[in-house]
Amino acid sequence: MSELTVDITASLDGYVAGPSPSLEDPLGVGGERLHEWLFGLASFRKQHGMEGGVVSDDDAVSKEMAGAGATIMGRKMFSGGAGPWESDPNANGWWGDEPPFHTPVFVLTHHERDDLVLGETRFVFVTDGIESALAHARTAAGGERVAIGGGADVIQQYLKAGLIDELRLHVVPLLLGGGTRLFDGPGPELRVTRVLSSDAATHLTYRPVKEA
């Protein structure tokens, strides 16, 4: 069965977004600084249709992040903090015409909606819970791994349910001082399986300790 992985960038003080996120500023105040470690990397640029860029350990990590066969995300991560689409049924979130996924994305929501295709990415809206979304994503991924794209609340739900196989935490040396916490409750026993670090980010990989 394909693995379920999370790649998430957090500040040293554990925030995945700064204070006051909005449609205009979906990562909150100061939150865009979380992802600066990615912007110059060759694999990140390629994923976003640009050439060139830096090849480094950070780039290798970024390449791994991009290799999922399907993605699961929360409704707010799709629509950027705006309300549900009943008020604007054509709302396409904030991913633009060429979302960077290129593989199916399953959006967890309480509001039904037909599939939406943008560029090479199909968004499928799932209203019957996290296990259903995971089952659909696994089918779509065809043996490749399934990634959880976020946000923090979705990661927490999968973590508490014991469904995550690998948590890859990218810690940037930044104290945001407020915002959305990555962790907010109990989770499984973990073990660290890899540590890589650069000036820009420290990459910590964890896997749950499975009972023998």
Added chain:
Amino acid sequence: MSELTVDITASLDGYVAGPSPSLEDPLGVGGERLHEWLFGLASFRKQHGMEGGVVSDDDAVSKEMAGAGATIMGRKMFSGGAGPWESDPNANGWWGDEPPFHTPVFVLTHHERDDLVLGETRFVFVTDGIESALAHARTAAGGERVAIGGGADVIQQYLKAGLIDELRLHVVPLLLGGGTRLFDGPGPELRVTRVLSSDAATHLTYRPVKEA
């Protein structure tokens, strides 16, 4: 001038103590697990008057932690969550007759008290603030570094004041799910200067970015 350093162990979700700390259970529910990475190490055992133990990367880190010339701590860290000593002027905190410091300890408090000597450790009670405590500790340390022993509130005060030279964070692969947060507000720009990891803990060293 001698450097001011912090060594602090936190769970992956950023807690330095579990929920409901008390005099009987000063690290809160589940909090003693934070420090298990230390217990078997040769340098930790030596510091606590025991022989033997493991020599490893973790042990080298533990040895560094123990090498300060003076320590600063908060009143609650001294007295283990009990009230101030007016109600029991002989209260000696919860460090026992042979505290593991062997160098002067400066306790931040609003309540004056004469020095207290336990074994080889002198506790000095400072009532005029964190900068005064640091000045006294630097004098006592005689050129050696000064360590902040905790708790989180004291670390936060020194961090916000820009007085910390090195933050050494020991992250254990554990989700406590609640308790006392290490970080709770803004701090200086940081850069990572060293990363070491074992199965038991990941050791992250940060230094503030100083203006040129």
